[in-house]
Amino acid sequence: MDVFEQQRLWLHFIIPLLILMVALPWLIVALRRKKFRLWHFALAAMLLLGALIYYSYARGGPPGSPQRTARNFLKAIADFDCDTAWQYFSSDSQRAIQIASDKKKSDPSSSNVPRRYLEPKNLYCLPTVAPFFDGYRANSVKLLKAQGATATVAVKKGIPTGFLIPGFWPTKTRYEDHELSLVREGGKWKIAFQP
Numbered sequence: 001m002d003v004f005e006q007q008r009l010w011l012h013f014i015i016p017l018l019i020l021m022v023a024l025p026w027l028i029v030a031l032r033r034k035k036f037r038l039w040h041f042a043l044a045a046m047l048l049l050g051a052l053i054y055y056s057y058a059r060g061g062p063p064g065s066p067q068r069t070a071r072n073f074l075k076a077i078a079d080f081d082c083d084t085a086w087q088y089f090s091s092d093s094q095r096a097i098q099i100a101s102d103k104k105k106s107d108p109s110s111s112n113v114p115r116r117y118l119e120p121k122n123l124y125c126l127p128t129v130a131p132f133f134d135g136y137r138a139n140s141v142k143l144l145k146a147q148g149a150t151a152t153v154a155v156k157k158g159i160p161t162g163f164l165i166p167g168f169w170p171t172k173t174r175y176e177d178h179e180l181s182l183v184r185e186g187g188k189w190k191i192a193f194q195p
Contacts, residue, residue: 023047066151066182067143069189074138074155082125090183090190097123100195124195132195135159136178149184150192 023043069088076085089097101120104110110118117128127134140156157178160170181192 019047019050064188065143066146066189067141067153069182070141070153070155070180070191071138073191074133074136074141077125077133077136078138080126082121085125086121088191090185090192092183093191093193094120096194124193132193137175140175141180144179151182151184151189153180153182154178155180 023046073085073088076082076088086094098120101118101123104113104118104123105115113128116122117126124132135158137156137158140154142154144152144154146152155178156175158173158175160172161174162172163170182189183192184190
């Protein structure tokens with residue numbers, strides 16, 4: 001069991017269970033005696049606040065974690081916030097995307113595509129030219145492994161199916177498992193993508 005798995009075990013299972021084991025008997029006794037005091041309400045409020053903090057923390061992953069970075073990146077892609085998404089790419093990925101952008105700009109078949117869509121930060125963000133990340137679900141990100149300066153997360157990609165008219169109005173979504181690679185760069189996790 002690696003360090004991330006141990007932390008996840010403590011954060012997601014053991015600590016909440018210990019808190020419940022300590023606090024719940026106090027509240028049950030007070031409820032049975034029908035003698036609530038101010039500290040009972042304070043304890044219940046602290047449990048509720050702790051559950052909310054835990055839920056928001058566990059849902060996005062710990063701050064600075066690979067899964068939090070991947071979720072934030074995919075949310076920026078889904079919102080077409082290309083400036084923010086661009087910041088999540090590693091420097092090697094940015095260089096590779098710049099080269100791919102230059103090739104697309106010089107390709108005669110791309111002459112009818114507006115130039116702003118071919119800019120490096122828009123190339124893999126906007127779904128018109130290279131919709132690579134289109135359909136990736138940010139809420140499905142799970143850490144697969146993290147070793148040293150590299151990490152891999154699993155993410156589900158939704159693929160529309162069951163169209164009412166071929167190509168229009170999908171009625172179903174089929175999900176495929178995909179992986180995203182991340183690298184540690186400057187103390188932060190970045191998306192490692194090679195077009």
